[in-house]
Amino acid sequence: CKETLMKTKAMTLLTLSQRAWEKFWETSKSPASHASNVKKLLATLGKGRDIRKISTEDIEKACNTWLKEGASEKTCNRRLAALSRMLKWAERRRWIERRPYIERFKETGGRRRWQTDEEEAEMVRLLEEAGHPRYAQFVVFLAETGLRRGEALGLSWDNIDLDEGWIRLWVTKGGTPRSVPMTAKVFNLLVELSAPGVAGDYYGPWVSVKPSSFTDAWNAARKKMGLAGDSGFTPHCLRHGFASRLVQIGVSIVAVKELLGHAKIETTLIYAHLAPKNLSEALGEFERSRNG
Structure with a gap:
C-alpha cells in the first residue's frame, strides 16, 4: 500500500476539496456554510498544498490564524470538521497514507460577550x-x-x-x-x-x-x-x-x-x-x- 501511495501523483488541497464538495456538500441542506468553511481552509492552508504534507502543526497554525482574525472556537471547529472529513476520505481512498491528528477546541456554553x-x-x-x-x-x-x-x-x-x-x-x-x-x-x-x-x-x-x-x-x-x-x-x-x-x-x-x-x-x-x-x-x- 505504501508503495502504491508513493507512486500516486500528488493531490492538492484544492483538488481534494472539489471532489469532496461533489461527494458530501453540494446537495447538503446548508451548502453555503460548507462552502465558507472550505474557502477558509484553502485560503489558510493553501490551494496548492500537497495533501500528503499537511501536518498537525500546519493545522494548529491555521487555527491560531483564525483566532487572531476574530473567529470563535465554534467556527474553528466547523472548519476543522470539514478538513477532517476530507482527509479521512482521502485516507480511505489511499490518496494519503495517514491523516494528521486534528485536535478540536472544547466549546463552552458560557456567556456571550457583547459590546456596551x-x-x-x-x-x-x-x-x-x-x-x-x-x-x-x-x-x-x-x-x-x-x-x-x-x-x-x-x-x-x-x-x-x-x-x-x-x-x-x-x-x-x-x-x-x-x-x-x-x-x-x-x-x-x-x-x-x-x-x-x-x-x-x-x-x-x-x-x-x-x-x-x-x-x-x-x-x-x-x-x-x-x-x-x-x-x-x-x-x-x-x-x-x-x-x-x-x-x-x-x-x-x-x-x-x-x-x-x-x-x-x-x-x-x-x-x-x-x-x-x-x-x-x-x-x-x-x-x-x-x-x-
Missing part, C-alpha cells in the same frame, strides 16, 4: 483617530444590522434596496436567503456611501474593507481600550450585541431568529434568558388564568 454602548462608541472613535473612517463606519453597520462580517463584506449594491429600506441577502451561512430592514442610521450611512465618487466602493459599500487589515485595526484599538486580554471582544460581539438588545426590549425570539438568519431556533435561544420581563408577564398570564 460605551465600548462601541470608543471603538468607533479610536478607529477614526487612527485614520480608518471606513472601518469605523463598518463597526456601526455591523452593530445596527447584526450581519455576520462575511455577509456584510460580500454585499453588492444589488443587495441593497434604498427605496424600500431593506438589505437582501441571497447567499447566507444557513443557506436560506433573508432580508434585514435598515435602521435610520444604516440607511443614512448607505446613502452616503452610495454617492457618486466614493472611491473603491463601486461594487458594494464595504469593498475597501480588507478582513485582515480590519482585524488588525480592531485589535490595536482594543489594546488602547485596555481590553487586550479580553479574547471575547471581537467584531463578532457586535452581532451578539444586536441580538441581545432586541431580546431585552421584548422582540420575540422567532423574530430575532429571522433577523440573524439562524437555521435552528435552538441557536437563538441562547439569548432567551435576557428577557426576564417576558417571562414575568407570561407567569402573570398563567396566574390570572388559574385564578379565573
Whole structure:
C-alpha cells in the first residue's frame, strides 16, 4: 500500500476539496456554510498544498490564524470538521497514507460577550483617530444590522434596496436567503456611501474593507481600550450585541431568529434568558388564568 501511495501523483488541497464538495456538500441542506468553511481552509492552508504534507502543526497554525482574525472556537471547529472529513476520505481512498491528528477546541456554553454602548462608541472613535473612517463606519453597520462580517463584506449594491429600506441577502451561512430592514442610521450611512465618487466602493459599500487589515485595526484599538486580554471582544460581539438588545426590549425570539438568519431556533435561544420581563408577564398570564 505504501508503495502504491508513493507512486500516486500528488493531490492538492484544492483538488481534494472539489471532489469532496461533489461527494458530501453540494446537495447538503446548508451548502453555503460548507462552502465558507472550505474557502477558509484553502485560503489558510493553501490551494496548492500537497495533501500528503499537511501536518498537525500546519493545522494548529491555521487555527491560531483564525483566532487572531476574530473567529470563535465554534467556527474553528466547523472548519476543522470539514478538513477532517476530507482527509479521512482521502485516507480511505489511499490518496494519503495517514491523516494528521486534528485536535478540536472544547466549546463552552458560557456567556456571550457583547459590546456596551460605551465600548462601541470608543471603538468607533479610536478607529477614526487612527485614520480608518471606513472601518469605523463598518463597526456601526455591523452593530445596527447584526450581519455576520462575511455577509456584510460580500454585499453588492444589488443587495441593497434604498427605496424600500431593506438589505437582501441571497447567499447566507444557513443557506436560506433573508432580508434585514435598515435602521435610520444604516440607511443614512448607505446613502452616503452610495454617492457618486466614493472611491473603491463601486461594487458594494464595504469593498475597501480588507478582513485582515480590519482585524488588525480592531485589535490595536482594543489594546488602547485596555481590553487586550479580553479574547471575547471581537467584531463578532457586535452581532451578539444586536441580538441581545432586541431580546431585552421584548422582540420575540422567532423574530430575532429571522433577523440573524439562524437555521435552528435552538441557536437563538441562547439569548432567551435576557428577557426576564417576558417571562414575568407570561407567569402573570398563567396566574390570572388559574385564578379565573
